[in-house]
Amino acid sequence: MPLFVIPYALTAQRMYPWLQADAGRLDNALYLNALAFVLRGVIYLLIWLVLAVLVTRAAGDAKELEGLAPPALIVLALTATFAAIDALMSLDPTFASSIFGLVQISEIGALSLSIATLALIFSSAPPDPEALRQLARLLLAFIILWSYLAFMQLLIVWQSDLPHETAWYLPRWRQGWAIVAGLIAFVHFFAPFFTLLSSKAQHSPKAVGFAAALIIIGGILHQFWLVAPFAGANSGMIALLTLSALLAMACTSLLVTRGKGRLWIGSRRERNA
Numbered sequence: 001m002p003l004f005v006i007p008y009a010l011t012a013q014r015m016y017p018w019l020q021a022d023a024g025r026l027d028n029a030l031y032l033n034a035l036a037f038v039l040r041g042v043i044y045l046l047i048w049l050v051l052a053v054l055v056t057r058a059a060g061d062a063k064e065l066e067g068l069a070p071p072a073l074i075v076l077a078l079t080a081t082f083a084a085i086d087a088l089m090s091l092d093p094t095f096a097s098s099i100f101g102l103v104q105i106s107e108i109g110a111l112s113l114s115i116a117t118l119a120l121i122f123s124s125a126p127p128d129p130e131a132l133r134q135l136a137r138l139l140l141a142f143i144i145l146w147s148y149l150a151f152m153q154l155l156i157v158w159q160s161d162l163p164h165e166t167a168w169y170l171p172r173w174r175q176g177w178a179i180v181a182g183l184i185a186f187v188h189f190f191a192p193f194f195t196l197l198s199s200k201a202q203h204s205p206k207a208v209g210f211a212a213a214l215i216i217i218g219g220i221l222h223q224f225w226l227v228a229p230f231a232g233a234n235s236g237m238i239a240l241l242t243l244s245a246l247l248a249m250a251c252t253s254l255l256v257t258r259g260k261g262r263l264w265i266g267s268r269r270e271r272n273a
Helices: 002-014 034-057 062-087 101-123 129-160 163-172 177-197 205-258 268-272
Strands: none
Touching: 034 062, 062 101, 101 129, 101 205, 129 163, 129 177, 129 205, 163 177, 163 205, 177 205
């Protein structure tokens, strides 16, 4: 996981205006400064690594997983919210949104579930029809939640019409980025939404897998759409680094899947064997 931060660290100073030497004094400078930024990032990574270790150690023990899930989800939601504020919302240090973290958390949920769904579909054993149906319904719920929160944020900014808030959307609506926004809406919501509405499709591995793949592609496009308009001349480099990070994560996921999810830590069942 820490290796995936390298592309992000290489472009941070060019992406965030408050990290640049000529940046003026901000009202939120106590929060947005290089030292606090790095410290929070390290804390996020450590917490996520601890959660990953705990979940992996509890693998195969349903009762332990049930006890671990509620506090782990609360911690994950809180850290993911602040990480989204640091990594994305602070691209414009004057912008503030109370639901920005919720938008990102809902997308993280949709992407994570999509990856898990594809892993189930492409596993050696055929997926259980009822399990596939439940996953399809969860995917449907997540993309509905994401689209609702994202639209409400846009609607609130549009209604308030405040310069420091509209400045967040204007760069993402000019120079062809509006077309990308429309593509995101289609790929990330409309296409998987109408695909998963059918009860017949919810029992079809091909249909559910197609919808999950669309959600992943749409999520990647959405994150790129959030970052690239602020990158300016560096957008090409950011695209290359993003693809490199995604390739690294894809290779890691493939290795884990090929190894049947048996990480170096080992599950409780393996330790007790």
